[in-house]
Amino acid sequence: MKRQLALIRFALGSAHRRTGRTLSLAVALALVTFGYSSVLFLTEALRSEFRLAATALPDLTVQSLVAGRPALINEEQLPAIASIAGVVAVQPRVWGYYFVPAMSGNFTVVGVDTDAETVRRDLSLVMLEGKLPGASGEVVLGESLAAFLGLEITDAVTLPVGRAMKRLELVGTFRSQVALWTSDVILMNVADAREFLQVPPGQATDLAVLLSTPDEASVAARKIAELLPSARIVDRQLMSRTYDLTFDTRGGMMGGMLLSALVSFLILAWDRLTGVGPGERREIGVLKAVGWRTGDVLIARLWENTVIAVYGAVPGILAAYGYVFLARAPGLAEVLLGWSSIYPALRLTPAVDPGQFLVLLCLVVIPFVAASLIPAWRTATHDPHGLLRGAA
Amino acid sequence: MRTDQHAMIQATSLSKRYRSGHVEKVALCQVSLAIPRAEFWIVSGPSGSGKTTLLALLAGMIAPTEGEVVLDGKSITHLRDHHRALARRNLVGMVFQEFALVAGMTLAENIFLPLVPQGGPGETERQRVRALLERFGMAAYARTQVERLSAGERQRGAIIRALVADAPILMLDEPTAALDTENVRIMVDLLLSLRAEGRTIVATTHDRRLTEDPRLNGVLRLVDGRLER
Amino acid sequence: MIRTWPSPTTRWHLAWAGLLLAGAVAMLVDAQVRRAAQQARQPEVQSVVRLLGVADLALSSSSRWLRHPSIAEPGAPFADGPAILDNDPAGAAISPPRASERGRHSERK
Secondary structure, three states, X not given: OHHHHHHHXXXXXXXXXXXXXXXXXXXXXXXXXXXXXXXXXXXXXXXXXXXXXXXXXOOEEEEEEEOOEEEOEEHHHHHHHHOXXXXXXXXXXXXXXXXXXXXXXXXXXXXXXXXXXXXXXXXXXXXXXEXXXXXXXXXXXXXXHHHHHOOOOOOEEEEEEOOEEEEEEEEEEEOHHHHHXXXXXXXXXXXXXXXXXXXXXXXXXXXXXXXXXXXXXHHHHHHHHHHOOOEEEEEHHHHXXXXXXXXXXXXXXXXXXXXXXXXXXXXXXXXXXXXXXHHHHHHHHHHHHOOOOHHHXXXXXXXXXXXHHHHHHHHHHHHHHHHHHHOOOOOHHHHHHOOOOOOOOOOOOOOXXXXXXXXXXXXXXXXXXXXXXXXXXXXXXXXXXXXXXXXX | OOOOOOEEEEEEEEEEEEEEOOEEXXXXXXXXXXEEOOOEEEEEOOOOOOHHHHHHHHXXXXXXXXXXXXXXXXXXXXXXXXXXXXXXXXXXXXXXXXXXXXXXXXXXHXXXXXXXXXXXXXXXXXXXXXXHHHHOOOHHHOOOEHHHOOHHHHHHHHHHHHOOOOOOEEEEEOOOOOOXXXXXXXXXXXXXXXXXXXXXXXXXXXXXXXXXXXXXXXXXXXXXXXXXX | OOOOOOOHHHHHHHHHHHHHHHHHHHHHHHHHHHHHHHHHOHHHHHHHHHHHOOOOOOOOOXXXXXXXXXXXXXXXXXXXXXXXXXXXXXXXOOOOOHHHHHHHHHHHO
16 A cells, blocks of 8 residues: 555656656547547437436337338227237327428427327426417427427418418427427327328327336237238337437447547557657666566556546546537537437436446546556566666 | 675676677676675776676676576575566665666655655655765755756765665766766765775776775776676 | 655645546536436426327437437338438438439429
8 A cells, every 4th residue: 555655656756747748648538538428428318318208108109011111000900909908098199290391301290189188288298388289270389490480479380281281370389398309399289280291081190009017018019910910010118229229320430430539549649658768768777777676667657647547538528528518519419410400409418427437437547558558568577777778 | 716605796607698680799708706795896897898787787687698696695696577676676776877867856756766666765764865865965955856966966866875775785887987086086985984884885987086996895807798807 | 854745746636636526526416416407307208208109309300210210110211212312311410412402302203
C-alpha cells in the first residue's frame, strides 16, 4: 500500500513533468471518449424512451399479408380470434400514412373511437390545449406538425383525398412530453380516418390483440397463425427487439466510424506519445540503475497512464452528457437519426447510471493503458546500462 | 588469481562480449580483481578500454558473458533481474557519468528516487539525507530543480542519492569528467571522508588529477578490456 | 526542509481529480433527477401509446420502415423494386434531392 502510494506520487509527478505529452494525450482521449459517449448516450436515451412506452403496447399485432406485403385485414376474422383462449380483446385499428407532396413528407394518420371513455381519458391526459375531437373533420396534431403547417387551434386545412378534398379543423395539439411519439401524428375519429386513408368498411389496417397472460403470447400467436395462415403476427418482444436493432444499426455505423478514430488514436499513442522517446528511455534507465525493478517501472507507468486516461476520459464523458442532454446533440442527432421532414423536439432522458459510467470509463481507460504499457515494458526490460548510454 | 575472504568487491574471470550482427566485440576479457572493504580504488584507462563496462558489471547492471561478481560475500551474477535490482539497491550506490538525474524533478525528489518502490523515504532516510545535504553544502538546493544546478552540485547530489539506501559500496563512472580542478578537490575530499566511514569506493577515470592522487588505495589499468598489472 | 507532501503538484492533481469527481457525481445526480421526471410522465406516454397502438418514436418520417420499424413489413427495403433510390433515405443528415422525389411520383402513377 505504502509502495503503491509512493509509486502513484511518482506517477503524478511524471504526468506533471511531461505536461505536453500528458495534455495532448488527455485531450485526444477526451475527444474520442466524447464521440463514443455521445452516440451511446443518445441511443440509450432513445431506447429508454421506447422501453417506457413498450408496456402499453398491445400484446400481439396481427397484419394481413397479400403478395408478401402488408394489406388491409378483414374484420371477419375478429370473432374467431376473440374466441381463442387467453385473448381478452381484439381491436381493429385504422391508421396509415398520408403523403403530402408540398412538404415531401408523410403524416401518420391515426383513427380512434373518439366516443369511447378510455380514449377520451387518454386524450385528455396527452393533449396540451384545445378540446377533445369528436365531430367529423376535427383533428389533433403533433406540435411540430402543427407548427410546420402553420396551423393554430381552430384553423382549418383542406387536403386532397382521392379526387375529393377533405377539410380538417385543428382542435388541439399533443403535449410536448409525448412529442417523440406524436410529432407527425394527425389523430381523428375512425370514420374520418377511413375516409382519409380510403379504408373500406369491414376492413382495418391491423388488429390489436390483448391477452390475459402476456407471457403466453407465443401460444396465442401460434393459434392465430393456424386461423389466418397468411397473417403476420408481431408480438411485443419482437417490436422491442426490432427497435433496439434500428438504433444498433445507426449507432453501430457511428460507432464503427469512431472505432477507426479510436484505433488510429491508439496507433498514434503507441507510436509517438507513449512510444518511449530518448528522454523517457533515459529516465527508465535511471530508475532501473538506482534499483527499480522492471515491475516497479511498469507500475509507475501504469499509474501515470491511468491517471492521464481518467483525466481525459471523464471530461469527455461529462462533455458528451452536456452535449446530448443539455444542448440536445446538435449535429449528431441529425446524423444518427437521419433526415426527416419533421423533427420532433428531442427531450431526452439520460439512461446513465454509475455502472454505465464505469463501463464507459473502462472501455477507454483499459485499452489505452494496455496499449501504452507495452512499449514501456519493452524498454524497461533492457538493462539500465544500455538505456543510460542511449544504446540497446 | 588472488583470493581474499574479506574483499568487498570480488570479480573472477569477468568477460563481456557484445554481438552486433555476426561481429562479436570483446569489451572485457578475463578480468579478476578483489577490492577490500573501506578502500578507494580507481579503474583507469583510455576511452573504449572497457572501464564503464567493468563498472556496470561490478554494480550488477549488466550480466557478464563469463565469470562471476561477488559483493560482500554474495554472488550477484546468477541472480534474476528482480533480485539483481534488489542487490543493486542494497549494496551498491552508483554515480553515473552524466549523473543520471531526472530533469524536472527537484534534487530531493531525485535523491529519494531509489526508495520509491519501497514506499518512499522513512524518517531514518530523511535524517540521513538531511545530514548528507548539510555535509556536502547542498542544504539550500533540496527543493531546486536539478537542471538549475551546476555540474559540481549535480554530482554531489548524485553522490547523496547513491548513499540514500546506506549502501556499503559506492561506484562512480568518470566522476571528474565535467568538473574543474576546484570541484575535483572538493569531490575527492568528500569521497575520502566517505572511505573513512568504512565505505568501499570504485571510480573509473582517465583523469590524471585523480589517478595520481597519493591517498588512493590503488589504481587498476584497463587496456583493450584487459587488466594491466 | 525535505518533506514535500503534499507538494504543489500533488495538490494540483487532487484539485483536478476532485473537480472530475464532482462533475461525475453532478452528472449522475442530474441523470437520476431526469430519470425520475421521465418516470413521472410515464402515464402520458402510455396513454399516447394506447391511442396510437404503436410505440415507435417519430424520429424519421421518410419511409414506413423507418417511421414504424417495429411493425414494418418483412423485406420492406425490397418492396419498391430494384430501382429504389435509397433504402434508408433517413440515413443521411440532409434530405434527398428533389429530383428523386419526382422520380418516385412518376413511378407511383
